Amino acid sequence: MDIRTALQQGSRLLEEAGISEPRLTAEVLLSHALKKDRSWFYGHPEEDLDGVAGVRYNRALQERLRGKPCQYIIGRQEFYGRDFLLTQDVFIPRPETEYVVEQALKLAPRPAAILDVGCGSGNIAVTLSLELGASARVVATDISYAALAVARSNAKRLGAQVHFVVCDLASAIADHSLDLLISNPPYIPTGEERGLPREIREHEPRIALFAGPQGLDVYRKLIDEAPRLLRPGGWMVFELGYRQVDAVNAMLDGRWSDLLVVSDLAGLPRVFVARLSA
Ligand SMILES: C[S@@+](CC[C@H](N)C(=O)[O-])C[C@H]1O[C@@H](n2cnc3c(N)ncnc32)[C@H](O)[C@@H]1O
Structure with a gap:
């Protein structure tokens, strides 16, 4: 079978x-099976899909079905212009979370001490570390050992200096x-599980x-924990x-000020910011 027919x-x-x-999904899966860019197809529509790539493509299609x-x-998933490797132990980074990163970058002093709670694939912590450069001290936690292993490997691959800690939240x-406590925490009400798309319900980690x-x-x-962790005047940034x-x-009690809510492109409130009073 040739590429066009496949x-x-x-x-x-x-x-x-x-x-x-x-169509896009078929292209992404075929590109994965062939280990070639999608642009390659357009120049080679009559090329034969050889045995191994054909088997990989079929298996990928069945999995998606x-x-x-x-x-x-x-x-893998792209986040803030970088490629993050994934396993099913981690939540898939979403484009909305880039708003959280944007906001953190605006608020972070240089140098900055940052904690990312529930780091998953490491997308937030690694991005902040790379965007802010060597002067930023970034620590990231997750309750899942398996997630932290993925985050660690992403940090290493992308050349980010992040210190990873397995623990419950920031315990x-x-x-x-x-300076900054940042998190994209789990936030779906348990009763909404049945209404979730099966892609999420059956495949993403429940703990996420x-x-x-x-x-x-x-x-x-x-x-509750943030005042113990932040310096006076430090920021909390949540998705x-x-x-x-x-x-x-x-x-929030009276210790918090400078509240800010940032909406995403769909107009939904997406990022929550508050500052611990100095
Ligand atoms: C919604 S995912 C976000 C992952 C990643 N930060 C992102 O933005 O894609 C939430 C993450 O919090 C972690 N998590 C859940 N409960 C936790 C807890 N009690 N302590 C630490 N991490 C926790 C999950 O393992 C998961 O990686």
């Missing part, structure tokens, strides 16, 4: 199964003088998704879940 057939299969962006997200099949962090009946449990604990801005706001 793409047409793959794309049709995916479309019939109701998978979004079937069973609901596995493309990112887990190909084992093992003794630092009291952080759910945070109690209202999805607020982790925010509550982080906000917000759907319709959670008011509830998170209500968790």
Whole structure:
């Protein structure tokens, strides 16, 4: 079978199964199977899909048809212009989280001491470390050993200096003088599990998704702990879940000021910022 036919057939299969962006998905999976850029197809539509690549392509299509997200099949996701390797032990970095990084970059002093809680693939911590350069001291935690192994390997591959700690939230962090506490925590209410797309429900780690009946449990604990970790005048920067801005706001006591909520391109409140009073 040639490349053109393989793409047409793959794309049709995916479309019939109701998978979004079937053509693009077929191209991404074929590119993975062939270990070549998508642009290569256009110059070689009549090239034969040889045995090994053909088997890999078929297997990838079957996995996608069973609901596995493309990112887990190909084992990578781009974030803030860099390529992060993934396994199913980590949450897939989302483009919305780039708003959290943007905000942190605006607030971080130079040099900066930063803690990323629940680092997953390491996308936030590694990006901040690389964007801020050697003067930034970045520590990242996760409760999952397996996630931290992925984050560590991403930091090494991308040349970032991040210190990783496995612990519950920030429980093992003794630092009291952080400039920035940043987190994209689990924030989905447990009762919403059935309504999630199967790509998320059946494939992403549960520990990365759910945070109690209202999805607020982790925010509550982080906000309780933040004054112990931040220096006076230090910042807390969180990604917000759907319709959670008011509830998170209500968790703050009089020690917090300079509240800021940043919306994403869809107009949804996405980043929550507050400053510990000096
Ligand atoms: C929504 S994911 C975010 C991952 C990554 N920061 C990102 O933005 O893609 C939440 C992460 O928090 C971690 N996590 C959940 N509960 C935790 C806890 N109690 N302590 C530390 N990390 C936790 C999960 O393992 C997961 O990696």
